Amino acid sequence: MRKVFLAFVTGAMLSGAAIADDVKIGIILGFTGPIESLTPAMAAGAELAIAEVNASGSFMGGTGITSIRADSTCIDSAAATAAAERLITSDKVNAIMGADCSGVTGAILANVAMANGVVMISPSATSPGLSTAEDNGLFFRTAPSDARQGQVVSQILGDHGYKSAAITYTNNDYGKGLADSIESNFKAAGGNVTINVAHEDGKGDYSAEVAALAQAGGDILVVAGYLNDGGKGIIQASLDTGAFDIFYLPDGMIGDSLPTDIGDGLNGSIGDVPGTDSPGAAMFTEMAKAAGFESGPFSPESYDAAALLILAMQAAKSTDSQDFKSKVMDVANAPGQKVFPGDLGKALEHIANGGDVDYVGASAVELIGPGESAGSYKEILVKGGKNTTVGYR
Amino acid sequence: MLIDLLNALALIGNFVVVPGIAYGSQLALGALGVTMVYAVLRFSNFAHGETMSFGAMVTILVTWALQAHGFGLGPLPTALLALPVGMIVTIGLCLGTDRLIYRYYREKKAVPVTYLIVSVGVLFFLSGLIRFIIGPKDQVFADGERFIMKARAFKEMTGLDQGLAIKTSQGITVITAVVIVALLFWFLNRTRTGKSMRAYSDNEDLALLSGINPERVVMITWIITGALAAIAGTLYGLDKGYKPFTYLGLVLPIFASAIVGGVGNPLGAIAGGFVIAFSELLVTFAYKRVVGYLTPGDWVPDGLVQLLSTDYKLAVSFFILVIVLLIKPTGIFSGKTL
Numbered sequence: 001m002r003k004v005f006l007a008f009v010t011g012a013m014l015s016g017a018a019i020a021d022d023v024k025i026g027i028i029l030g031f032t033g034p035i036e037s038l039t040p041a042m043a044a045g046a047e048l049a050i051a052e053v054n055a056s057g058s059f060m061g062g063t064g065i066t067s068i069r070a071d072s073t074c075i076d077s078a079a080a081t082a083a084a085e086r087l088i089t090s091d092k093v094n095a096i097m098g099a100d101c102s103g104v105t106g107a108i109l110a111n112v113a114m115a116n117g118v119v120m121i122s123p124s125a126t127s128p129g130l131s132t133a134e135d136n137g138l139f140f141r142t143a144p145s146d147a148r149q150g151q152v153v154s155q156i157l158g159d160h161g162y163k164s165a166a167i168t169y170t171n172n173d174y175g176k177g178l179a180d181s182i183e184s185n186f187k188a189a190g191g192n193v194t195i196n197v198a199h200e201d202g203k204g205d206y207s208a209e210v211a212a213l214a215q216a217g218g219d220i221l222v223v224a225g226y227l228n229d230g231g232k233g234i235i236q237a238s239l240d241t242g243a244f245d246i247f248y249l250p251d252g253m254i255g256d257s258l259p260t261d262i263g264d265g266l267n268g269s270i271g272d273v274p275g276t277d278s279p280g281a282a283m284f285t286e287m288a289k290a291a292g293f294e295s296g297p298f299s300p301e302s303y304d305a306a307a308l309l310i311l312a313m314q315a316a317k318s319t320d321s322q323d324f325k326s327k328v329m330d331v332a333n334a335p336g337q338k339v340f341p342g343d344l345g346k347a348l349e350h351i352a353n354g355g356d357v358d359y360v361g362a363s364a365v366e367l368i369g370p371g372e373s374a375g376s377y378k379e380i381l382v383k384g385g386k387n388t389t390v391g392y393r
Numbered sequence: 394m395l396i397d398l399l400n401a402l403a404l405i406g407n408f409v410v411v412p413g414i415a416y417g418s419q420l421a422l423g424a425l426g427v428t429m430v431y432a433v434l435r436f437s438n439f440a441h442g443e444t445m446s447f448g449a450m451v452t453i454l455v456t457w458a459l460q461a462h463g464f465g466l467g468p469l470p471t472a473l474l475a476l477p478v479g480m481i482v483t484i485g486l487c488l489g490t491d492r493l494i495y496r497y498y499r500e501k502k503a504v505p506v507t508y509l510i511v512s513v514g515v516l517f518f519l520s521g522l523i524r525f526i527i528g529p530k531d532q533v534f535a536d537g538e539r540f541i542m543k544a545r546a547f548k549e550m551t552g553l554d555q556g557l558a559i560k561t562s563q564g565i566t567v568i569t570a571v572v573i574v575a576l577l578f579w580f581l582n583r584t585r586t587g588k589s590m591r592a593y594s595d596n597e598d599l600a601l602l603s604g605i606n607p608e609r610v611v612m613i614t615w616i617i618t619g620a621l622a623a624i625a626g627t628l629y630g631l632d633k634g635y636k637p638f639t640y641l642g643l644v645l646p647i648f649a650s651a652i653v654g655g656v657g658n659p660l661g662a663i664a665g666g667f668v669i670a671f672s673e674l675l676v677t678f679a680y681k682r683v684v685g686y687l688t689p690g691d692w693v694p695d696g697l698v699q700l701l702s703t704d705y706k707l708a709v710s711f712f713i714l715v716i717v718l719l720i721k722p723t724g725i726f727s728g729k730t731l
Contacts, residue, residue: 195697200704204629204639205416208677208703211408215679215697233634241407242544242556261533 023065023319025050025309026087028098028108029302030074035100042123043069044293045284045302045362046097049344051291053310056345058352060314067306072099077107084112094319095309096120097302102127102173109139119321119328121308123301128177131370137325142301142308142365144274144375146174149250150181152272152377152393154189157220157248160270164192165248166218168209168234170225171198178224178250194218201230206237214243222248227258239265246270249380259385266382274301275378276364277392284341284362300341300362301373307344307361308332314351332367334358394689396553401686403555407544409678413671415563415632418570421666422625423643424650425577425659426618432594432657433614434495436508441622442644443519446637447486448623449630450527452479453534460536468538470561476627484619490515491615499611516641523637531636537561562632569628573621574663581659586613594657642707646673649710653717655724664725669710677703 027046029039050065059065068091070083080099087093096118099105105125113120114136121140122130128147133139157165167183169175175198183193195216199209213221213234221244225231231253238244239262249258249271259266274297275281284303288295311331316324336356339347347357359365366374379391423445430438438444455475465471494515498507541564544556581587593600593610601607626640633639646669654665677699685693701709717724 197702198704202636202638204636204642205633207408207412208674208706211674212677212679212697212699212703214408215681215699217682236634240539240558240560242548242558 023060023063023313024091024093025065025067025306026070026084026091026093026096026098027067027306028070028072028080028084028087028096029100030104031069031071033072033074033076035074038297038299039100041288041293041296041299042100042302044291045288045295045299046123046306048287048291049303049306049310052342052344053307053348056348058345058348059310060317060319065310067097068093070098072101072104072108074101074104077104080104081107081111084108088112088116088118093118094313095321095324097305097309098122100124100298102130106130106133109133109135113138117321119309119312119325121305121328123305124298127173128181129173131372135370137371138321140305140308140328140367140371142304142361142363142373143298144373144377146178147181148375149178149272149377150183150185152375153182153222153248153250154185154191155393156270156272156379157186157191157222158189162191162219164194164218165220165222166194166213166216166244167196167222167224168199168213169196170230170252171200174252175224179222182222182224182250192218199225199230199234201226203230203233206230206233207241210234210237210241210243213238214241218244220244220246220248222250223253224250225252227253227255232258232261235262235266249382251377254380254387256387259382259387264385267384269382271380271382271387272377272393273380274298274363274375275389275392276376278360278364278376280340280360280362280364287341303341304359304361304363304365307339307341308359308365310344311339311347311351311357311359314348315357329367329371331357332359332365397686399551400553400555401683403547403551403553403557404683404686405678407555407557409671409674411557411559411563413667413674415560415566416674417667417670418566419625419629419632419666420646420650420670421663422570422573422621422628423647424654424662424666425574426621426625427647427651428654428657428659428662429614429618429621431651433590433610434499434508436505436512437648438618439509439512439644440490440515440519441618441647442640442642443516443523444483444487444619444622445626445629445643446523446640447519447626448479448483448619449626449635449640450523450637451482452476452623452627453527453532453630453635455479456534466537468561469565470535470537470631472534472627472631473565476624479627480620480623483623484616487615487619487622488612491611520637520641527637529637531634534635535562535631560632562628566628566632569624573624574659577617577621577659580617590614645707646670646710649714653713653724655726658724658726661724661726668725669713672713673706673709676700676709677706 027043031039050067053059070087072080099108102125105122119138124143126143126146128145131145167179169179183196223231247269251273254271254273284300285295312324312327313319315327315331336358339357339359341362368374377393378389380387381390427441452475455478456472459471538561542559544558547557589605590610650665650669651662654661679697679699681698684698
């Protein structure tokens with residue numbers, strides 16, 4: 001009886017130890033705040049990758065992975081920092097998938113991730129400022145920098161033959177970073193930027209702003225704003241006064257509601273939104289459906305961020321950030337066997353057998369420069385009152 | 394050369410004159426409501442913006458009901474059909490707040506500053522009520538023909554380079570404002586009730602001595618104020634889209650209009666509305682192309698030739714307000730001093 005009891009206790013301790021040895025990944029996203037409608041699908045994407053790995057049993061000789069959610073709030077840096085601090089010191093996570101918005105991501109990186117030496121991969125922070133932020137090699141993102149979007153915008157404008165453009169942007173880090181990137185790229189390509197001014201969101205009337213834009217003139221008006229707010233007001237006022245007929249719509253302006261709200265006036269306008277024609281995207285959408293959620297913006301990027309963390313740990317044979325931080329770029333890029341969503345188990349075995357992988361994933365990941373996605377974009381044309389995809393860049 | 398001049402005129406017409414007249418009419422209607430309350434009840438009603446928003450909200454709800462049942466006015470917005478209901482409900486709201494809140498302070502003979510603070514309380518209550526009923530988001534309720542004159546049609550008609558667009562909502566705003574102002578002046582100057590109101594406003598004690606019933610004067614004032622607020626709020630919403638929080642921002646230029654024109658003086662409220670509207674637009678307009686048209690040759694200035702960035706639009710009305718209060722505290726048309 002005593003022996004049985006001892007065996008039971010030892011067994012319990014062993015299994016307890018096994019649970020304690022589980023690898024932990026913190027998922028820190030803005031579950032409350034201005035992008036709370038997007039974050040559930042993003043977190044589900046990351047958890048889908050973790051569940052897939054756990055089901056395969058191939059991660060570091062069968063070690064399990066658990067995920068812990070925390071709220072970044074998207075806008076409150078102090079709250080986000082506190083949440084990340086708790087993940088690392090109290091929950092003892094080995095890596096962080098997040099954060100989402102550029103401001104809180106920078107704050108967590110500088111105050112928590114660097115201080116504690118923990119790797120973080122953001123699925124959706126796009127500010128160009130993060131490319132040059134000091135990170136001790138700990139920070140990566142599966143979202144492209146808006147500096148890249150600026151190049152894409154400039155190319156699309158050039159290909160459509162626009163020689164001069166007026167730019168207006170929503171007065172925050174995202175708008176300003178994107179507008180400046182578009183201006184410098186378009187000028188470098190020989191285009192003429194007639195004016196580059198901010199607009200405030202949440203005003204009733206944008207006719208005065210549009211009057212100033214109209215006086216500066218230009219073949220096309222680039223509206224780097226939000227589709228449910230000032231961006232829509234600017235477009236409506238421009239059409240009403242006949243100031244501009246054609247608009248360029250960056251990622252913040254792409255959504256089904258805009259063509260519906262504006263109507264025929266928007267036909268012929270062009271734009272872009274992150275997206276890829278890689279088969280991985282379609283595979284991920286199917287997998288998400290099977291798992292019971294709808295893939296949304298930055299949901300594929302979240303899956304990829306979690307997958308990269310796991311593959312890098314496997315490649316380094318360690319869950320210590322200092323060991324696997326240098327492996328993230330290796331598993332993300334060529335050479336190696338291409339890895340699509342759903343292949344994570346096979347990829348882990350391949351790495352365990354000493355092979356090399358080139359992670360493609362759901363968003364065609366290719367990490368460049370300081371560890372950010374090279375970025376592929378869908379080119380959008382508004383036709384017949386709908387956003388249609390005309391190509392990929 | 395003549396073509397250049399016409400182009401410059403069309404440009405100013407499109408971006409300054411047409412929007413200025415519409416915006417000025419909206420401010421004037423709002424300022425009339427503020428000035429009526431000030432003249433008779435002797436306090437600054439800061440809740441007026443939210444009262445306008447409330448009137449617009451009721452009109453929108455009725456408009457939706459009418460649209461759902463297939464009623465419409467053809468090229469005109471259905472909201473005009475719904476407006477009388479909005480006016481009646483808003484009048485009810487004004488009479489209700491007076492009965493429940495303002496009357497108490499009137500009986501206590503409270504000082505004007507107490508009224509002012511009470512009206513701020515009413516403001517917050519109303520803004521909460523509006524968000525509770527219709528939500529904080531912007532609502533679309535304009536229908537019918539959007540333009541009287543499209544910019545492109547004007548260009549084709551005249552052969553000029555510059556278009557001139559006139560929206561239906563702008564046309565309706567101006568026509569309604571003219572009709573309402575004419576009715577109001579007829580009422581104040583020609584009818585017995587109007588005259589008794591003016592008497593009460595001029596000298597309360599003398600009016601009481603001559604047998605004017607103060608409660609009746611107050612009631613009629615609130616009826617006029619409520620109707621004006623519903624009309625002004627709906628016209629503003631039709632022209633610029635309905636968002637509940639924009640009406641709070643509208644209170645400031647409305648008060649500036651009333652004070653610049655001479656608070657308590659209906660004529661001053663109208664003049665003040667246009668002074669504020671046009672100065673906001675003229676000071677923040679970029680004259681680049683106008684200068685280009687008016688100077689010989691193809692020369693166009695490199696800069697925007699803009700006095701102030703559009704961000705400072707609201708500051709313009711306050712600047713004018715300060716100047717007027719310094720030089721002529723009673724306003725252009727000599728109203729009461731605040």
